[in-house]
Amino acid sequence: MRRVSLVVVVALVVLAGCTAPISDAEDELDGDRELGRVGDYNATDTIEIDGSGPLTEDEREAVKHRAMARIEEIRGLEFEEDVELEVVNREEYRERWQQDRDPASQFTNELWRGAFVVDGETDVNEAFDELYGDSILGYYSDGRIVLVVDDDDRIDRTTLVHELVHALQDQQFGLGSGGATIDERRATTGLAEGEAEYVPSLYDERCGEQWECLDAATPDTAPPDQRSFNAGLFLSVYTPYAEGPTFVAHRHETTGWEGVDAVHEDPPTSTAQLIHPERYPEARPADVTVEDRSTSEWEPLTDDGERRTETVGEATLFATLWSNGVIGRPLGEGSGEYSRYNYSHPATDGWAGDTFVAYGDGNETGHVWKLAWESEGDAREFRDAYVEVLESQGADAVDSADGVYRIPDDEEFAGAYRVDLEGDEVVIVGAPTVTDLEAIHRPSPTSTAIAPAAPPTAPTPEATSRTGAPADASVPVNP
Template identity: 40%
Template sequence: MRRGLCVLGLVFLLALAGCSAFDLGGDDELAEPESNRPDPATDTLGWEDGYWWNDSVAVDGSDGLTQAEVAVVKARMMARLEHLRGYEFERDVSVRVISRETYREQRSGGGGDGQAPAWREQYWEALFIVGEDTGVEAAFDRLYGSTVIGYYSNDKIVLVSDDPNDLRVSRATLAHELEHALQDQHLGLGYSASTRDGRLAAQSVVEGDANYVEARYEDSCESGEWDCVTVAERSGGGRSAEYNVGLSVASFLPYGEGPMFVSALRERGGWDAVDAAFTDHPQSTAQVIHPAKYPDEAPAAVSIPDRASGGWSRLETEDGTDRVETVGEASIYTMFWYAKVVPREHLTSRNDSVSKYTYRHPFSTGWAGDRLVFYEDGDNQAYVWQSTWESRAEATEFRQAYTDVLAANDATARGDGVYVIDSGAFEDAFRVVQRGNTVLVVNAPSVDALDAVHPVSAGANASVGTERRPARSPTA
């Protein structure tokens, strides 16, 4: 299983090109084993550039690969993907390698002032993942600069290597990126979603299909069904461990749960069901985590009336509408995981050859919908987050786990559902109120500002954090 992130250029709008790159082309050719099947008269499914999907190759990957060997491995791999997926490659796909240093330089050199919009900073602060001491853009630069291992865009695959002159091309990574090329040529990689949760859900089809096919490819190699080239890994490496693992888990949902979603679709209706999801994308990460919810259980609409006063106003988009976000089940899970309210080992507790990752946990299961709105008063920022759940019991479970997140960040309870973090990256005041199956969180710089951002009238049906669950076992 791959240990880094694949980035689709069409999704993240990365356009990396330029110096310090090594093109895997060249005129050298490798002798093909005589035992292989003859080439067809015309290009056909399961054959590419001189190799059938079940042909042998004269390649030894124990000491890396030559350019000619990479070309042969790629040709047979493309034929095998055609055999697995049932689509013909209509165009060739180039492969090139750049150094991790070059990737980092080009990612951080894209222009702009390196500052995220205020609402985006507030989004990650609301999840207790990126605080006021670290900018979101800088945190994402460190994450992707340390973990991205390749990307595909416009018939080109770029692999990121700690040493671009040492061609230890990962079989799994190359299969994954070539599957993106096949998707691009037949199914399309585009999608439209107005919220981060919606984008993660749609991306889960694209990455889920690529990871699912990658896993099946690896299973066929490891079981001995196919004769495969194994390239010995390089010792050491230049990836830094100094990145925000909360951002990593929040971004990894399409790679972790996506393949299980695709597996469920394929079991339900074969490859036709998977292909249909490229057009009819899931609308929420809840549908990805719980495939039985797709496609019928759409997220509930959640509205938050604007009650701000005293100089506070909502942030707006360029067209004058309220700037809103949906957090969604996957990011809620990540919030609990990052705060260690969910044990760290839970994330990789799934026992399945397709994916060991699971974002399914009682504290976040039962999500029906949410809305996050952002406020400002001069240089001061605030937000209101309302979520709705499938039952009162699940709302209570979420609320109690959320107050555990507050406690994990050194919040003190002031009564009436009010909590205060006195110092640190998440220094702020919070009010947490539950009414039935709805939980409201109001955030402001001070307790006095809570009512100015969003006053909450107490009601007989309101719970304000006084109930506690039985003590849980210690978390990792």
Template identity: 45%
Template sequence: MSRLLAVFAVLTLVLAGCATPVPPTAGDPNWEWPEDPPTDRLGWENGYWYNESLDISQSDGLDEAEREALVARTMARVEHIRQLEFTKQVPVEVVSREEYRANRESRSTQSDRSAEYRAWNNQVWEALLLVGEDREVSDVLEELYGGSVLGFYSPSRDRIVIVSDSETPQINRGTLAHELVHALQDQQFGLASDARTQDAQLARSGIVEGDARYVEYLYEDRCESGAFDCIPKPERSGGSSSDRSAPGVFVTIYTPYSEGPALVDSLYRRGGWDAVNDVYTNLPASTEQLIHPEKYPDEAPVEMSVPDRSSGEWSRFDRDQQFDTVGEASLYAMFWQNHYIEQSALRRNTGNYSAYNYAHPATTGWAGDRVVPYRSDDGENTKYGYVWATTWDSEEDAREFKSAYETTLKLHVGGQRVEQGVYRVPDDRSFGDAFRVTRNGKRVTIVNAPTVEDLDSVHRRR
């Protein structure tokens, strides 16, 4: 799983001496190290107990022996906190920022995600008013991940990869613990997912990332209280994305890291680690359940359908899955990036374990949605559009969303009202298209096309 906000070590390792266990500086002065157990046990890994101290200084970097000792002790501490046993050692690899970016670009070039997929996905993010027609979503994501990911666990390679911006190999203790939780999850539960929509993927990642962040918080609490003797945190340097033109994309994909820990905490308070373990067999179904933990597991999203009412020259994409579901968190990011939601509201009333607050009256009450991209190709030019249907818990929720969306179109995107519910954004704007917004009871439908005349060709009125 990708790790967005983490600090890790560098590629070039500097020799810095051996990692030798030393007695703890706090507690009983007569305490002695126990013998290594005859077999592996909880809280002990590769020769190190969870409460051992290490004679390690990161001021001149970490050599291989120090790194191995730090990884082993952190594994033991993760076991102790999470009350789960690692079944095998976890290799840790260090790469430079340049190498990581080059590898991402190579994988992107060799990806089986075709130009057709990219065009389809562009329409999904354009529907959210987050990435306009002047940019490719893949480029936005590449810039974001290339500058922000500083460490991740790779299930396919069964190892942790550290991305470094520092000139010396320094490791952030919390980040290492976080990534080791992912390895532990993979060993105990598996990390495979059949989630196919944006909302479902974010929801399921909410448990994977939420569990890891929750353990990271508990780990840091023990460091700060003196219960653990911990290496100091290195100073932050670099590692942030330079792309600020689509901040709502970051807010969207950061949802699992922000809202997941609060749901895990809610589960832990209900039934301890057993309740957290059980959620892996019944993962959240929507970001709504992350934002509002009380809605897990009973309030599942509504299954929706969007009838194809396009004319002959317009068609859906030739894909197994022709639609996407974006969910409540993405709707929040849409209104936030476009300033319908005050920017500072993201960090207000966040709760104990949430970095951001994704709840807002314009998006609370979401019950389901479906985005269906369309295209028209006359052999010389390709035009794109979409139909985005949302459904809400009540008619009042639907009215509030419709009002917020139309206000966003007019005041923040540059839309000009053509007739009741129909808007035209000038072509020199990022979202230069025509929009039709209608409500029928709890359902709000948005139709997008290049011109007002094309709206009925994409999705004719009833």
């Protein structure tokens, strides 16, 4: 599996040559004030900063209010309340973030294992903690912004503006996790994060000639596959930041800010709409039903007595294929002006919907994953790509007529897999053993066998054995 890190802030410096005084502002903002003036500051004001070290509390307040005034001018919306700002170092943030959380549920671990993102020996909650602990630059929550800095670095302009946009969204439209599935949550978050990435880009365009600004952070641009974090998990979580800005830019350029406001009332329902903005709002995910064909030995995993299901979505499918080496192009190839990565690929572009169901026998776990596609050709293309994922993990065809594959016990994603093509749908079954495949889900008589697999062409990862793992990874909306 490829490993990846989030963007890292390297250095922050405040521009010199400032004239406006620093003064306190009211906690409650005047509702009758002029748009684009917050506290004592207009968008074009400069601020006198003393020294080259971290900003004082008064300096931070001044920079914050000026940034709020500039966001109002760009966005055409007014902050209703002031926003509390706190700055903490990385160590302080880690102490706040690290909690004694329960391990992830069997369902969640089986889901991410089935997507070939987190292996069977790794708890998903631990993987999320590793991802977030060293990568958060700031967050907004309940009227308060926390910026995370390293050592004595100054606050970063882009991060401050990003989080202030979230505060504006919260005051104007409300912020929430929104969505019943992974895919829908990524899509809803894509609107919030997309706007919070797009507005700083418009802000940056005015810095220098029109506005005196703090310096923005210099991103670490090392290739993602040379980083330390789980690439597939990162790419799934990063979808709102990568594809959301292009979605919001498309809406702004075609319908104005009024059109963006309207999307807050009717958010996108799938990451496919983020990746392909022209599909919003008409192209809604298909309702994909997984029929229970299990024997009495295997039971669907439930939540409060109800069979639990999940929808992974186009973006996470892309993350699966890219992190397993099936998609070989650089992530930035074909990306838009406002997005760093491009999640579009022929093997996943035809996604129409999917449903994942996990099963347990009291000890180990397995799954059934049905994916609907726009056409039979799209279904075949994804099926072939998924077989490449199996091969990259060391899978051998057990019985090519049945589309059954086996990954050896000493590999990270050890187990048996059956891949069936049923018209414009692909049905994937994962189980501890080949015998368990049919016990979890008998194949449909209309399924099409897969051609024999070619020998693996990619090196297999470090060997570990698969176990049925333990709960849900809770991914915050911000960041």
